Amino acid sequence: MSVRTRFAPSPSGHLHVGGARSALFCWAYAANHDGTLLLRIEDTDQKRSSDAASRGFLEDLAWLGLDWDEGPQWHGRGGGDTGPYEQSNRLDIYEKYLAQLIDSGHAYRAFETPEELAEARRAARQEKRAYRYDRAALDLDPDTVAAWVAQGRPFVVRFKVPGDAPIVIQDAVLGEVRVEPGELEDFIIRKADGFPTYHLAVVVDDQLMGVTHVIRGQEHLANSPKHALLQDALGFDRPIWAHVSLIFNPDGSKMSKRDKDKALRAEVRSKGIENPPEGAGIEADRWQAWLGDKTMQLETEEATRLAGLLGIQLPAINVDDFRRSGYLPEVLLNYLALLGWSPGGDREQFDLAFIRENFSLDRIVKSPAKFDRAKLLAFNLDAIQAMDDDQFVVRLQAFCQDFEPAFLEAMTTHQFKVFALANKARSKTFLDPIESGRFFVQGDDEIEWPLTKPLRKALCKGEPCGFDRLTAVRDILAEADSWTPEHLETILTTWAETHCEGNLGKVAQPIRVAVSGGSVSPPIFDTLEILGKDATLTRIDRCLSQRESMQESST
RNA sequence: GACCCCAUCGUCUAGUCAGGUCUAGGACAUCAGGUUUUCAUCCUGGGAACAGGGGUUCGAAUCCCCUUGGGGUCGCCA
Numbered sequence: 001m002s003v004r005t006r007f008a009p010s011p012s013g014h015l016h017v018g019g020a021r022s023a024l025f026c027w028a029y030a031a032n033h034d035g036t037l038l039l040r041i042e043d044t045d046q047k048r049s050s051d052a053a054s055r056g057f058l059e060d061l062a063w064l065g066l067d068w069d070e071g072p073q074w075h076g077r078g079g080g081d082t083g084p085y086e087q088s089n090r091l092d093i094y095e096k097y098l099a100q101l102i103d104s105g106h107a108y109r110a111f112e113t114p115e116e117l118a119e120a121r122r123a124a125r126q127e128k129r130a131y132r133y134d135r136a137a138l139d140l141d142p143d144t145v146a147a148w149v150a151q152g153r154p155f156v157v158r159f160k161v162p163g164d165a166p167i168v169i170q171d172a173v174l175g176e177v178r179v180e181p182g183e184l185e186d187f188i189i190r191k192a193d194g195f196p197t198y199h200l201a202v203v204v205d206d207q208l209m210g211v212t213h214v215i216r217g218q219e220h221l222a223n224s225p226k227h228a229l230l231q232d233a234l235g236f237d238r239p240i241w242a243h244v245s246l247i248f249n250p251d252g253s254k255m256s257k258r259d260k261d262k263a264l265r266a267e268v269r270s271k272g273i274e275n276p277p278e279g280a281g282i283e284a285d286r287w288q289a290w291l292g293d294k295t296m297q298l299e300t301e302e303a304t305r306l307a308g309l310l311g312i313q314l315p316a317i318n319v320d321d322f323r324r325s326g327y328l329p330e331v332l333l334n335y336l337a338l339l340g341w342s343p344g345g346d347r348e349q350f351d352l353a354f355i356r357e358n359f360s361l362d363r364i365v366k367s368p369a370k371f372d373r374a375k376l377l378a379f380n381l382d383a384i385q386a387m388d389d390d391q392f393v394v395r396l397q398a399f400c401q402d403f404e405p406a407f408l409e410a411m412t413t414h415q416f417k418v419f420a421l422a423n424k425a426r427s428k429t430f431l432d433p434i435e436s437g438r439f440f441v442q443g444d445d446e447i448e449w450p451l452t453k454p455l456r457k458a459l460c461k462g463e464p465c466g467f468d469r470l471t472a473v474r475d476i477l478a479e480a481d482s483w484t485p486e487h488l489e490t491i492l493t494t495w496a497e498t499h500c501e502g503n504l505g506k507v508a509q510p511i512r513v514a515v516s517g518g519s520v521s522p523p524i525f526d527t528l529e530i531l532g533k534d535a536t537l538t539r540i541d542r543c544l545s546q547r548e549s550m551q552e553s554s555t
Numbered sequence: 556g557a558c559c560c561c562a563u564c565g566u567c568u569a570g571u572c573a574g575g576u577c578u579a580g581g582a583c584a585u586c587a588g589g590u591u592u593u594c595a596u597c598c599u600g601g602g603a604a605c606a607g608g609g610g611u612u613c614g615a616a617u618c619c620c621c622u623u624g625g626g627g628u629c630g631c632c633a
Contacts, residue, residue, distance in 0.1 A: 010633045045632055114631060121630095130557045130629080156631055174560070183558055191631040198633045222559065222628040245561075246626070254626075295632070335567095338582090342568055346581040365568075367561050368626065375567065375583040385596080426595040436594075454593085496592090508592040520594040 003035025005213045006206070007061075007068070010042045013297060014318040015060035016257045017371065018217055018247045021336040025215045025244060027066045028337075028359035038209055039071030039078065041086040042202075044195045048297075056300075060319040064329045065352060070209075082209040087201045094196040097204050097234060098157055098189065106233040107189060109145055109155040110137035132185035133158065157190035159199075159230060167225040172213075172242040172361040179225045187226055203227050207236040215242045215361075218368075219254075242361050245340055245368045249315070255371055260307075260314045261290070261297050267310050277309045316373075324403055326429030327376070328395075331383045335376045339369045349379060381428040393420040399430040407434065410441035415530050422526035439516040440530060444538040447517040449546055451553060454519035458509040459543075460551055466510030467547045472499065473507055474540050483533045485525035492525070511536075514543035 005026040009019055030037040039061070058074045061067075070080030084090055101107035110133075112120075117133075124131035137145075137158070149155065167179045189200040196204075206214065221243045231238050247255045256262075268291065276287040282302055290296050298306065300320075307314045316322060322332050330351055338348060342365065343358045350358075384392065397416065400407045411419060419440060423433035439447060449455055459466035476495055480487065493504055500506035508524040515536055521527045528536050 008633085012633080042633060048632070117631085125556085128556060132629095154631095177559070179559075185629090188631055193631075195631085197631070202633090217627095218560070219627060220633085223633090225559095243560085248626080250566085252625070295630085338567065340567095345569065348568085348582055362572090369568090370566060372566050372583065378583055381596080423595095428595075432595080458593085492592090503592085505592040512593060516593095518593095522594090524592060 001212060003030055003033035003212050004038060004210050005030045005035065005215060006038040006040055006209065006211050008040040008042050008202070008205075008216075009057055010045065010048070011057060012045075012048050013257055013300060014056045014320045016255070016317050017319065017322075017332075017336060018255060019257075020060070020064060020066075020319050020332070021247065021339060022216055022244060023061060023066050024064075024333055024336055024355070025242075025341070025359070025364070026213075027068075028355045029213060029215060029242075029361065030069075031356040032359045035212075036069045037067075038080070038082075038211065039068035039085065040205060040209070041072060042198065043086055043088045044198065044201050046088075046193060046195060056320070060323075063323060064319060064333055066333075087196075087205065090201070090205070091195065093208070094190070094200055094204055097200070098196070101159070101189070101233060102157065104233070105160070107157050107159050108137060108186075109149065110158050110186075110188075111140075111148060111153060111155050112136070113154075135186060154192040156188045156192055158186040159189050159226070159233070161186050161229060167228055169224050169228050169238075169241060171221075171224075172240055173245075173364045173366060174221075174243055177221065177224070184226060184229075189230070199223065199226050199230060203230040203234070203236065206239055207231070207234070211239050213242065213361075214239045215244065218243045218245050242364065244364055245366055247339055248368050248370045250370055250372070252370070255317055257317065258295070258297060259317050260303050262294070263312065263315055264298070264303060264306055264310070265291065265294070267312050271310070277306070280306045280309055282306070322376075324431075326399060326431030326434075327380050328383050328430075331376070331380045335379055339371065340365050349382065377428050384424065384427055384429075387424075389421055389424065392424045393417050396420045396423075396430055396433065400434070404434050406441050407437075411530070415532075418526060419522075419530050422522035422530065426522065433522075436520055437522075439518065439521075444535050444542065447515075447539055447542065449513065449517055449543060449550065451550060452519075455513055456550075458513045458519060459547075466513070467544065467551075469499070469507045470510045470514055470540060470544060473511065474537070474544070477528075477533070477540070478537055480533070483529060485523075485529050488525045488528055511540070515539045 007019075007023040007026045009015065009023075015023070027037050029035070041057075055074075058072065058077075062075065062077070067077050069078075070082065071078040071085045073079050078085070098107070102109070120134075121131045138160075161181075161184045163181045166181055167184075169177050171177055187199060188197050190196050205211075224241055224243070228238055230236075249255050249259070276282040276284060280302065282290070282298070290298060297303075303314065314321075316325060319332065323329070333352060333355070334350060337350075337355050337359075341359070341363055343350070343354075344363060387395070393416075397408065397420070407419075408416065419433070419437065423437065427433050449459075459470070473492070473495060476491060477488075480491055492507060496502055496504045496507050509519070512521050512524055512527065513519060515521075515527065515531055522530075531539070
């Protein structure tokens with residue numbers, strides 16, 4: 001039988017790194033076995049599902065290069081015979097199996113309200129008892145049930161957990177996992193709104209879609225016995241389960257899609273903000289609901305705006321966060337693969353083709369892993385350094401198109417190419433050249449020279465000082481008849497030979513400061529070429545015009 | 556709290572399933588030098604771990620048990 005794996009996210013925001021890793025493992029296992037990867041959208045929660053969110057997932061997966069064979073159709077991906085692949089479009093299917101379970105006595109209707117259940121849970125907690133549903137609905141006589149249903153009284157359907165034998169499941173990563181009878185309560189398989197719960201939908205869909213291997217995060221481990229029970233009751237096959245360990249934050253907590261909201265709530269509380277800040281675009285009642293419900297998530301845009309207003313940095317947990325931060329998809333994938341899996345031996349850097357060739361479930365690590373940004377960054381640097389020049393230019397260009405169009409608008413194609421290549425050796429991410437190169441796209445009159453320590457050192461200190469050298473070299477540059485890096489190098493090194501004892505830095509640094517307003521830039525000759533002669537001279541002149549006031553305040 | 560899962564350098568891991576070749580290997584981070592027109596690179600070198608206790612065995616990082624520690628789940632979320 002051919003291998004069929006599935007990645008089944010719920011569409012509640014962007015794809016987070018844990019989900020991305022599950023998707024990668026599903027992809028890799030299927031690819032390694034010439035099997036099929038299915039994508040299924042688990043949107044049975046009417047309160048939390050939105051179309052925009054599920055498209056975000058698709059885009060994230062596509063960016064990573066994790067293409068699905070079957071699933072929602074999107075830019076040439078997806079399709080297939082076992083759809084529909086959105087659970088909200090499969091309600092009639094679940095109804096059929098629900099009826100089967102009720103008819104066969106494996107499930108029953110229950111009429112307690114959510115409030116009643118919450119109260120029962122609270123009471124159990126107070127008495128330090130483990131709460132389990134008391135099966136009161138099982139005592140209802142059939143006529144009463146029929147009458148209540150006929151009246152339209154809301155009900156849920158619960159699965160009647162057999163109490164006789166331990167439930168033993170086999171896991172490809174963890175081995176045998178055993179749960180004693182009586183540990184599980186009669187869990188709900190259909191909600192009052194008519195939608196199935198996750199448990200029922202997953203079991204039915206996995207069977208109907210022919211899924212052979214379920215690779216998912218260990219937070220689902222406790223669900224598997226329930227699914228096994230449902231599968232047995234429905235006469236379904238059990239898939240092979242592989243529960244992958246969790247990904248942690250550096251502080252040891254679980255890396256969660258809710259971390260952004262958590263950070264925002266903490267900040268709001270610590271600042272004692274009671275109402276939604278002006279410009280956050282959040283309604284007052286929605287704000288209150290969000291503050292009071294730690295499972296509720298803001299939309300990405302709302303969260304980003306709010307973080308901006310509060311002046312805090314949101315934790316990077318989504319694939320999209322890393323994309324915007326200038327990481328390469330192949331590096332993120334490489335790093336994610338290493339988090340919880342290892343090909344054995346010393347090899348650490350590899351591509352998707354290598355993963356495809358070498359992936360196996362028995363090399364998945366059981367223990368949880370902390371997400372280490374520093375190592376990811378180091379890998380990204382290595383990948384950028386290994387890239388050939390043309391590719392770097394093209395990919396940086398694409399990055400700017402998506403996130404920093406100002407850099408493309410402000411430069412000619414040639415300037416951008418010089419800019420890119422001048423930055424390649426010093427970039428750890430695509431964002432590095434952008435952040436350190438803002439001065440390239442600023443107007444000449446926007447450059448300012450804050451009196452920081454490195455600026456003071458470059459301009460004011462020493463005898464002669466930077467200003468002196470700048471004044472002298474300004475006219476040399478003005479007379480340059482050619483403005484190429486090579487020619488500039490000749491002029492300036494020659495000048496440094498006679499005026500700075502051959503120490504190019506003595507003159508390069510003051511120029512760098514004058515044209516950039518900071519102490520950091522690409523190699524100086526490239527920098528000047530990108531700026532061009534006019535901008536260079538204008539900026540030097542403006543800088544020199546500040547000489548007096550800077551020297552005054554520096555003494 | 557109940558149930559379940561896990562345990563090698565600061566971090567990710569190799570080695571564990573088939574016990575000896577392990578005075579435990581690699582990578583990231585860190586520290587000390589060096590190269591460099593700034594930043595970033597780059598080069599050389601150093602320190603750094605088998606959670607603790609019991610077994611089994613000629614021999615245990617590797618097998619068993621207990622303790623401790625960490626984590627997950629306990630929703631009409633998935």
